[in-house]
Amino acid sequence: CGAKLTVYKETDSTNTRLRELAANGAAEGTTVVAGMQTNGRGRLGRSFFSPSDTGLYLSILLRPEMTAADAVRITTAAAVAVAEAAEEVSGRQADIKWVNDVYMDSRKICGILTEASFSLESGGLDYAVCGIGINVYEPEGGFPEEIRDIAGAVLTARVEDARNRMAGLVISKFLRYYRELSEDTFLEGYRSRLIWRGEEINLIRGSEITPAKLIDVDERCRLLVERHDGTRDCISSGEISIRRR
Numbered sequence: 564c565g566a567k568l569t570v571y572k573e574t575d576s577t578n579t580r581l582r583e584l585a586a587n588g589a590a591e592g593t594t595v596v597a598g599m600q601t602n603g604r605g606r607l608g609r610s611f612f613s614p615s616d617t618g619l620y621l622s623i624l625l626r627p628e629m630t631a632a633d634a635v636r637i638t639t640a641a642a643v644a645v646a647e648a649a650e651e652v653s654g655r656q657a658d659i660k661w662v663n664d665v666y667m668d669s670r671k672i673c674g675i676l677t678e679a680s681f682s683l684e685s686g687g688l689d690y691a692v693c694g695i696g697i698n699v700y701e702p703e704g705g706f707p708e709e710i711r712d713i714a715g716a717v718l719t720a721r722v723e724d725a726r727n728r729m730a731g732l733v734i735s736k737f738l739r740y741y742r743e744l745s746e747d748t749f750l751e752g753y754r755s756r757l758i759w760r761g762e763e764i765n766l767i768r769g770s771e772i773t774p775a776k777l778i779d780v781d782e783r784c785r786l787l788v789e790r791h792d793g794t795r796d797c798i799s800s801g802e803i804s805i806r807r808r
């Protein structure tokens with residue numbers, strides 16, 4: 564199918580590398596993997612801590628026929644693929660924090676950033692780059708101060724070939740869920756790992772904080788919450804993040 568796998572020891576950002584390939588006509592499934600990023604990018608314009616030796620950074624090119632609103636399903640399917648891969652490699656349970664963070668033992672082990680590009684001619688989705696960053700191990704000396712209370716790793720001790728195994732599992736599981744996207748096969752694995760169900764959370768949009776109770780996610784991956792007055796709301800991912808109260 565023409566899809567290629569490129570592996571870098573180090574690059575600025577696998578999403579940036581892959582977007583260049585995408586703009587030059589690379590085929591769906593083309594993947595870039597790196598052992599370290601000098602300019603790893605996260606959601607909401609944040610940077611993503613991407614040290615060498617302990618992390619895994621990869622981006623997969625997709626050319627789906629879908630609307631922008633549906634692109635969130637790519638990210639949620641990727642979260643399930645990572646959660647399953649992390650469970651297989653570590654033997655521990657993984658949880659998913661809406662919309663795209665994978666947790667183990669209440670700590671974030673993975674972040675996902677899907678970047679879409681639209682065609683000016685058709686107005687439709689031209690391509691999407693799904694970027695996945697995983698802390699396979701904790702870095703020597705621990706995580707940096709700013710993320711020390713949040714960040715965690717898949718493994719606590721070195722395991723032979725773990726990063727390669729993780730990469731293979733994540734890519735193959737993700738591509739399977741992606742092919743089955745219209746059948747929602749990822750959704751059960753997403754819902755069963757959804758963190759903070761039934762708990763009180765804060766919805767955070769910039770400086771605006773709204774308390775609510777987390778109920779579930781619907782089939783369009785929107786977060787279903789209940790406000791204090793008993794009314795229910797469906798929230799699309801956009802610029803909102805959630806925190807436990």
Ligand code: BTN
Pocket residue numbers: 575576577578579600602603604605606607609611620621622673674675676694695696697
């Ligand atoms: C987040 O948690 O905010 C999302 C982080 C996404 C990081 C991955 S690492 C591979 C790919 N390349 C990037 O520059 N970012 C994504």
